Amino acid sequence: MIRPQRFGGAHRVVVKIGSAVLRDGPAFDRVTFASLVRDIAALREQGVEVIVVCSGAVALGMAQLHLPSRPDRIEQLQATAAVGQGQLMRLWSDELGHYGLRAGQVLLTHDDLRDRRRFLSARHTLRALVELGAVPVINENDTVAFDEIKLGDNDLLSSQTVALVEAGMLVVLSDVAGYFDRDPRLPGSTRVSFVPRIDAAVLDAAGGSQSGLGSGGMRTKIGAVRQVNHLGVPGVIAHGKEPRVLQRLFAGEDVGTWFAPDAATVRSRKHWIAYASRPAGTIAVDAGAARALRAAGRSLLPIGVTRVEGDFGVGELVRIVGPDDVEFARGLVGHDATALRGAVGRRGEALDKSAPEVVHRDDLVILPTD
Numbered sequence: 001m002i003r004p005q006r007f008g009g010a011h012r013v014v015v016k017i018g019s020a021v022l023r024d025g026p027a028f029d030r031v032t033f034a035s036l037v038r039d040i041a042a043l044r045e046q047g048v049e050v051i052v053v054c055s056g057a058v059a060l061g062m063a064q065l066h067l068p069s070r071p072d073r074i075e076q077l078q079a080t081a082a083v084g085q086g087q088l089m090r091l092w093s094d095e096l097g098h099y100g101l102r103a104g105q106v107l108l109t110h111d112d113l114r115d116r117r118r119f120l121s122a123r124h125t126l127r128a129l130v131e132l133g134a135v136p137v138i139n140e141n142d143t144v145a146f147d148e149i150k151l152g153d154n155d156l157l158s159s160q161t162v163a164l165v166e167a168g169m170l171v172v173l174s175d176v177a178g179y180f181d182r183d184p185r186l187p188g189s190t191r192v193s194f195v196p197r198i199d200a201a202v203l204d205a206a207g208g209s210q211s212g213l214g215s216g217g218m219r220t221k222i223g224a225v226r227q228v229n230h231l232g233v234p235g236v237i238a239h240g241k242e243p244r245v246l247q248r249l250f251a252g253e254d255v256g257t258w259f260a261p262d263a264a265t266v267r268s269r270k271h272w273i274a275y276a277s278r279p280a281g282t283i284a285v286d287a288g289a290a291r292a293l294r295a296a297g298r299s300l301l302p303i304g305v306t307r308v309e310g311d312f313g314v315g316e317l318v319r320i321v322g323p324d325d326v327e328f329a330r331g332l333v334g335h336d337a338t339a340l341r342g343a344v345g346r347r348g349e350a351l352d353k354s355a356p357e358v359v360h361r362d363d364l365v366i367l368p369t370d
Helices: 030-045 057-064 074-097 110-114 116-131 155-165 200-205 218-230 245-250 268-275 287-296 337-341
Strands: 010-017 048-054 103-108 135-140 169-174 235-239 257-259 281-285 305-310 317-321 327-332 364-366
Touching: 010 030, 010 155, 030 048, 030 074, 030 245, 048 074, 048 116, 048 155, 057 074, 074 103, 074 135, 103 116, 110 116, 116 135, 116 155, 135 155, 155 169, 155 218, 155 268, 169 218, 169 245, 200 218, 218 235, 218 257, 218 268, 235 245, 268 327, 268 364, 281 287, 287 327, 287 364, 305 337
Parallel strands: 010 048, 010 169, 048 135, 103 135, 169 235, 281 317
Antiparallel strands: 235 257, 281 305, 317 327, 327 364
16 A cells, blocks of 8 residues: 655645646636545545645636746746736635635745755744644745746655655646656556656656646656655655545555655755755766765765866855766865865865865765666
8 A cells, every 4th residue: 555654643745736737728627626625635534634735826827817828938927926826825725615624825935945944944834834734735936936946847846845844755746647658648658556766767768748837747757756765755646637536545546656765765954955955066076086975975075076166155055076077966065165176186184174074974965876
């Protein structure tokens, strides 16, 4: 059976609902929406705490503004989201109200996640909403987000929400029935019920967005699931228009695709280092340093650094690449870019005898390999 892990004496699951799930041609799909809310209410009755990450503000705004297609210009996307966001939350409040439940709106941007203090503040808010019995409904704050901080159709936002609330499962509801061994539009394609590990072959088989409503595709969804797998959490991708899809998943039915968690996992803070923030720069290292970081769990010292790129300050996130320029780690730097450029290839004392590390091992994460 597919069951979420226990957290705090109760089940806790993050459910991401994509734009295409809530659309019926040009109109909002009220039938599917009502069915999903009914599922959420049923899970709550079973003691499952549900946190929703819901797309749809832009799509609803498009309908209100009579736009034939998703805008390309960021300011038009922001305006469209502003029109649709209020309507989206009214729909959630009204529908959940039929079951005596209340919705709590939470709008986030990538900046909220990359700053550790704001990340923890969001965590406390979400936990409080759950404790008060509300259903948190999270969306990217599209009215102020711009290209550099867009998360990608809420798929990556959903994976970060799992880390925020320490959930035991991620369910991504899409307009496809799960992961297929090839493009599901091709004859002979087969849904894969279980994926033991997301590797390069799985990612290569994933396609792009087919609906034209969202900015994410299957590859982005699998990337989000891969992130929570690295945290030790299973993920499911399923068709959001399937009747009683959430109840059937939690009953153990063969619905969608279940992705097993990794055996070797990272703790919440290192997961945040690996995925929550965008790197401010790049540090290239030689082969010896790469081996020491990967195999021996060492800190990164300046003697192993060959190149420093970007303009970053102390404590900011950087990519770490090997001699092949392939990223294999991320970490929080102990010194700014100027100081590191002056210490490239030298011993740690060139930086500071009391803090000779470029990146301390406690602030460094080795990324999963394909």
